[in-house]
Amino acid sequence: MTSTQPFETVVEQHGATVLRVCRAVLGPADADDAWSETFLAAMRAYPDLAAGANVEAWLVTIAHRKAIDVVRAAGRRAVPTDRLPDTPAPPAPDGPDPDLAAAVTRLPHRQRQAVAYHYLAGLPHGEVAAILGGSTDAARRAAADGIAALRRTYPPATTRKGDLR
């Protein structure tokens, strides 16, 4: 059996979450392209999606690949890698950072992805591990490390940027 819900319903239910994930992983500039590419690829493959599949995890998996494609296409890294470049964002302010979204873009790529897929998309660590590769424990650790790093800059924390690894 395959999926039969109209694709419009999929966009309606998951469009906002996938856009959040794209923004967190890529930053605002490239998020739109990644979102568009994700839903276009998803729509193409949609008739073959198994009934009962976790649609959100499926979309995030596609978004994960598209985010990598978008970064490659932008030519920011010519390195053949399945990883996103670290820290493309501007430097952190000296002191507490109220801009949580900007702080996320400064996380190492794996933490950024784990935080986005677990906390924004709501996927269990096991699903995140399936997307990122590696163990469930590693995915859990990456998400926890990411949150811990964000706590150090998000108010009312007073730890300065120099204390971050």
Place this chain on the structure above:
Amino acid sequence: MSIHDDLPRHLTAAYPDTPDHLHRLRERLAAAARADGILDIAYRTVDSPVGPLLLAATDIGLVRVAYQREGHDTVLQTLAERISPRILLAPARLDTTVRELEEYFAGTRTAFDLPLDWRLSAGFRASVLHRLPDIGYGHTASYAAVAALAGNPRAVRAVGTACATNPLPVVVPCHRVVRSDGSLGGYLGGVEAKRALLTLEDAA
């Protein structure tokens, strides 16, 4: 106690919903899907004197017109199962249909000139529906007369079934099929809608 306990929740709030922005992305998706040839069904709704109508089209033509009482969500679900789930709200493909319907309801159009996709009807029902445009604007025909037109004079009940399951009401004028005694008979859009359409056509 600390705001940090809520950090995951704040994280979602750090990416606020942007409905207008998302709306533009969805429009862009519909255009890209159409250009890529994967928009199997485009749909929209349109207000009319007989209530909101759902209009759906494949790349062949108009495939479904649905009254609100049929349940638009149910109709879309059925289209997903019978034709393809690659369905998007994409009004552009239905511009001509909307214009012709507006002209029809304004009384300035007496026949539709639209490409139709007949795939939702088959067999005798299909041959019944194909004969219906022969009943001219402002005229009616009995179920028995339509059965004869479709080549099976005894299939009066089947004509009723064909009309009741017409996937393209209004455009394919099953509302012009009435009982031999002159009473309206049933209508998939409700008898009030049938009366409204016949009244509109008489008055024009």
